[in-house]
Amino acid sequence: MTDHGNATNHGKTTIHGNAAQRANTTNRRTLLGGAVAASVLAGSGLAAAGPAAAAGPARPAGAGGGPVIGILLYDGYSLLDPTGPAEVLSRLPGASVVMIGKRRGQVRTDTGDVAIVADRATHEVDRLDVLLVPGAGERGTTGAMEDPALLSWIRRVHGGTRWTTSVCTGSLILAAAGLLRGRAATTHWASAEYLETTLGVEYRAERWVRDGRIITAAGVSAGIDMSLYLAARLAGEEVGKGIQLAVEYDPAPPFDAGDAARATPEQKELALDLLARSQV
């Protein structure tokens, strides 16, 4: 007995035919890609051969010649907020994604279940092409909003970015840093009132909102949609579409339950309860 997602199934034979051709291409390309990478990086990743060399285990930011995307990790962020955009934006030609924390080392999510490594500390970073501030539960969001040094770093880095972006309640942190004065923005549906009333930002119930060179995304998963838009702004629409195909983003959720505007009060209550109870 099998079961399956409701994605359209047309053209299956064509997929197989093309996939056969592509499989050879993939092997060749991947080997080629590996060779190119090896000429830039030492095999261990511990040091690069070129002038962009930097200490630490990560690929040196900027070594690829493309945009450098810095993602701020702070205690209690929600896992998909930084990782959806990192997956998308890391596929931009020559791009580097760097995870940045108050200090180098592990930074744990809102649930406490997962830690991503911050490969750079904020004091080591003052120039980024793209800054992304993820969202969090109340503990994480409040913690970041009440950290003057962190807000000051966000303001300083924002001065030199091409794009400053947020996902979910990350826009509340941008607002706390003073970056959203007189601007329109979005956030997680449950924080919309707070963004508008307490922080004085014009809220828009959109998947993402661009105002000048600031782009804010709605809750959690909206960072993926926003990042594809941003990818196209940085490298053109064909590349944006290519990345969408590369990560096979042809969404087919089993339910049509993600839009707060169409949810019942009981459904919202349950969603908030699930969030609250999963957080530490």
Next chain:
Amino acid sequence: MTDHGNATNHGKTTIHGNAAQRANTTNRRTLLGGAVAASVLAGSGLAAAGPAAAAGPARPAGAGGGPVIGILLYDGYSLLDPTGPAEVLSRLPGASVVMIGKRRGQVRTDTGDVAIVADRATHEVDRLDVLLVPGAGERGTTGAMEDPALLSWIRRVHGGTRWTTSVCTGSLILAAAGLLRGRAATTHWASAEYLETTLGVEYRAERWVRDGRIITAAGVSAGIDMSLYLAARLAGEEVGKGIQLAVEYDPAPPFDAGDAARATPEQKELALDLLARSQV
């Protein structure tokens, strides 16, 4: 000048009205949730007070009384494959998500840009409610498929799971472990031919495929859709819908370019090129 995603905008006033009510609820609930969590875990997360206590920095697996979801990290996985499902499944009531590596410590993605911490080593884990095997580029996938100890661990753990799952080329690894004999499965579109011809698995071009207690998802982002389906199987449809609303998964990609069945050969070529060049 502003710009925005193409999400529907109806009911904006209603959102605000409900958000105002919910904002109070959020504060109360989150504080309540925090208090409940604190009674289970020590504040530092280094040790739990109850009998479910375990060494190590992560929330003890199983402490919440819900399903224990183990996600296998191996060198070169693609970032969204484990993190999309982890975001969704960590919201299940009482669930624990644990990242598992060959050894404890940092495990880096295919691009080399990001490392997630494996809080447990495979030799420490023999029982899981859900096992999830993410996908990777060619280097990572091949590395896992050619690791007899890893495949043996997957087989052993699969013996006791309620659900064994994969994202993207993770299904190739399940096949290499012998779990997909005589079964239908899916994978990233570019690996479909390999799954079918070389590994002898019946490929289906679906967002996810359930066959018995094995669920395989298509490429990268499909893990999110699959996980919502799995969440509903584990905790009921209302909870699945509640999690979808909690992570605001109301997808609105800027392009309609994620379906390989409708992509041109040139678009597939570009997608594979972007993947290959971003990988180390």
